[in-house]
Amino acid sequence: xxxxxxxxxxxxxxxxxxxxxxxxxxxxxxxxxxxxxxxxxxxxxxxxxxxxxxxxxxxxxxxxxxxxxxxxxxxxxxxxxxx
Amino acid sequence: xxxxxxxxxxxxxxxxxxxxxxxxxxxxxxxxxxxxxxxxxxxxxxxxxxxxxxxxxxxxxxxxxxxxxxxxxxxxxxxxxxx
Amino acid sequence: xxxxxxxxxxxxxxxxxxxxxxxxxxxxxxxxxxxxxxxxxxxxxxxxxxxxxxxxxxxxxxxxxxxxxxxxxxxxxxxxxxxxxxxxxxxxxxxxxxxxxxxxxxxxxxxxxxxxxxxxxxxxxxxxxxxxxxxxxxxxxxxxxxxxxxxxx
Amino acid sequence: xxxxxxxxxxxxxxxxxxxxxxxxxxxxxxxxxxxxxxxxxxxxxxxxxxxxxxxxxxxxxxxxxxxxxxxxxxxxxxxxxxxxxxxxxxxxxxxxxxxxxxxxxxxxxxxxxxxxxxxxxxxxxxxxxxxxxxxxxxxxxxxxxxxxxxxxx
Numbered sequence: 001x002x003x004x005x006x007x008x009x010x011x012x013x014x015x016x017x018x019x020x021x022x023x024x025x026x027x028x029x030x031x032x033x034x035x036x037x038x039x040x041x042x043x044x045x046x047x048x049x050x051x052x053x054x055x056x057x058x059x060x061x062x063x064x065x066x067x068x069x070x071x072x073x074x075x076x077x078x079x080x081x082x083x
Numbered sequence: 084x085x086x087x088x089x090x091x092x093x094x095x096x097x098x099x100x101x102x103x104x105x106x107x108x109x110x111x112x113x114x115x116x117x118x119x120x121x122x123x124x125x126x127x128x129x130x131x132x133x134x135x136x137x138x139x140x141x142x143x144x145x146x147x148x149x150x151x152x153x154x155x156x157x158x159x160x161x162x163x164x165x166x
Numbered sequence: 167x168x169x170x171x172x173x174x175x176x177x178x179x180x181x182x183x184x185x186x187x188x189x190x191x192x193x194x195x196x197x198x199x200x201x202x203x204x205x206x207x208x209x210x211x212x213x214x215x216x217x218x219x220x221x222x223x224x225x226x227x228x229x230x231x232x233x234x235x236x237x238x239x240x241x242x243x244x245x246x247x248x249x250x251x252x253x254x255x256x257x258x259x260x261x262x263x264x265x266x267x268x269x270x271x272x273x274x275x276x277x278x279x280x281x282x283x284x285x286x287x288x289x290x291x292x293x294x295x296x297x298x299x300x301x302x303x304x305x306x307x308x309x310x311x312x313x314x315x316x317x318x319x
Numbered sequence: 320x321x322x323x324x325x326x327x328x329x330x331x332x333x334x335x336x337x338x339x340x341x342x343x344x345x346x347x348x349x350x351x352x353x354x355x356x357x358x359x360x361x362x363x364x365x366x367x368x369x370x371x372x373x374x375x376x377x378x379x380x381x382x383x384x385x386x387x388x389x390x391x392x393x394x395x396x397x398x399x400x401x402x403x404x405x406x407x408x409x410x411x412x413x414x415x416x417x418x419x420x421x422x423x424x425x426x427x428x429x430x431x432x433x434x435x436x437x438x439x440x441x442x443x444x445x446x447x448x449x450x451x452x453x454x455x456x457x458x459x460x461x462x463x464x465x466x467x468x469x470x471x472x
Contacts, residue, residue: 006374007444008455059377061440075374075442079458082373082402082443083356083414083434089221090291091302142224144287158221158289162305165220165249165290166203166261166281182335185355193360193409199430200353201423202338207346256346270354270434271465277352278427312424 001068003036005046006077009053012046029055030064032074046076054079084151086119088129089160092136095129112138113147115157129159137162168237169244172229174220176252179262188244188266195243199273201263201281207256213294216303218251218260221289225249232283236265239279240272247280249290279316286313321390322397325382327373329405332415341397341419348396350423352430354416360409366447369456371404371413374442378402385436389418392432393425400433402443432469439466 004017026035030050037047047053055062056075068074087100109118113133120130130136138145139158151157169188173179181200189195205216233245246264254260263280267273284290285306292303322341326332334353342348358369386398399417407413416433420426437443438459445456 004374006442007372007446056374056377056442059374059380061381075377077374077442078444078455080439080442081445081456081458082371082378082441083438083462087221089289090219090293139221139224139289142221142227144228158224160221160289161291161302163286163289164292164303164305165218165225165288166284166309180335181338181353182333185334189357189410191410193358193365195357196359198353198355198357200334200351200355201427202351202353203423204342204348204351205346206349206421212346257342257344268359270356270431274354274427274431274434278423281423281427 001071002073004073004075006075008078009046009076013042027067027069028064029057029062029066029068029074032068033064033076036076052078084154085156087156087158089158091161092129092159096125110150110152111147112140112145112149112151112157115151116147116159135161168233168242170230170233170237171244171246171248172226172233173248174222174225174251175248176250178250178259179248181262181264184246184248184262184264188246188264192243194268195266196268197270197273198264198266199270199277200265201261201277202259203261203281205254205256205258205260213256213296215256215295216254216260217293217295217300218249218254219291219293220249220251224289228288229284232280232287236276236279240267240276242267242272242276245276245280247284249284249288251290282309282313282316285309321386321395323383323386323390324397324399324401325379325386326401327375327378327404328401329403331403331412332401334415334417337399337401337415337417341399341417345396347421348419349421350426351417351419352423352426353418354414354430354434355412356414356434358407358409358411358413366409366449368409368448369407369413370446370448370453371402371407372444372446373402373404377442381441382437385433385440389429389432393420393429395420395425395429398429398433400437402437402441404443435462435466435469438462 244266248262265273265276397419401415418426418429
């Protein structure tokens with residue numbers, strides 16, 4: 001499963017994307033945030049306020065209770081500031 | 084007192100402007116419309132539906148009960164269709 | 167201070183030029199809204215042109231009063247209103263309203279406000295030329311309703 | 320059928336050219352609204368530039384979904400959305416939304432709707448460069464409220 005990070009989430013984790021293989025117990029976006037948080041200091045810093053983080057599955061916005069099974073690409077980013 | 088006519092009011096009366104001297108009994112815009120209506124067929128046609136006609140005194144919109152004394156320029160026209 | 171430009175002219179206008187005049191050399195403007203009104207040709211039987219007449223003097227004054235009111239209601243850095251008169255063919259420009267502000271809300275609201283008032287209150291009249299002859303355009307009841315929503319109660 | 324153009328690019332855009340592309344050769348368009356979002360330099364300590372990052376692929380898709388929704392809500396002949404990315408200095412353009420319709424109401428509402436959603440929902444992020452360093456721009460609570468008003472209840 002490919003994961004992408006943007007803006008300060010990317011900066012804190014220190015990479016723009018990676019391929020991960022979380023355990024089967026990781027079912028939702030929420031679970032994935034929890035699992036990523038345990039993967040190192042940068043991850044813990046990026047996800048220190050998980051409610052602020054936005055997620056997308058296959059390039060569409062999802063809520064944190066969305067199920068990730070079947071996802072090709074999951075992205076994490078701060079609130080958007082375009083326009 | 085100068086009077087100006089625009090759009091189909093102008094066309095019906097057959098002139099764009101003129102100088103008039105209504106009698107003292109003509110106090111308001113309403114009175115003036117009544118007096119002009121008696122000045123000929125073109126006027127009667129232009130003012131046949133007086134409620135439709137808009138008026139301006141010295142280049143500002145007024146209601147038909149506005150007093151005309153002191154006015155330098157009075158204008159009559161149909162509802163505006165600019166923009 | 168709102169920088170104000172009001173022109174009534176037969177010539178066409180150039181949005182890019184007018185926008186540049188409003189914004190160049192400034193870094194306080196975050197939002198520019200432009201509205202262009204264009205002559206349509208496709209209402210029922212096609213019209214071949216519009217002829218626009220105005221009350222010279224009053225038209226400028228009336229637009230000026232509404233620009234002043236817009237500047238009092240919303241924080242605007244600049245407003246440009248250009249209204250064409252004379253013969254205008256389908257596809258050609260009729261009117262331009264440009265508003266500049268720090269944020270988009272003020273620029274959008276002021277442009278809508280000015281257009282609603284231009285439609286109902288500025289002394290311009292349109293006569294259509296069609297293959298059947300000419301006739302004066304009538305007011306849309308909808309335009310009066312649009313203008314009325316800005317009236318303070 | 321609404322003619323739709325969506326571009327994300329580093330280069331600046333030319334409103335006059337984009338408007339011409341949207342309107343030329345047609346006589347059914349009566350109203351064109353454009354919104355230009357411009358980089359401001361005057362928020363407290365001056366910023367020297369914005370750096371705009373986006374989620375390539377999702378940004379285009381997300382804007383496309385909102386343009387489709389706008390076209391379903393209002394009778395639009397054309398919509399153009401151009402969002403710049405990369406380094407943008409004060410006074411330079413960031414975003415352009417152009418809407419074309421027969422009448423002004425649809426063009427105004429669609430442009431406002433698209434801007435409100437671009438601000439809160441399109442995956443772009445701004446980082447400011449100032450003399451003190453760089454920092455990520457935070458969401459204005461006001462923008463969320465503006466976007467929420469379009470939600471059907």
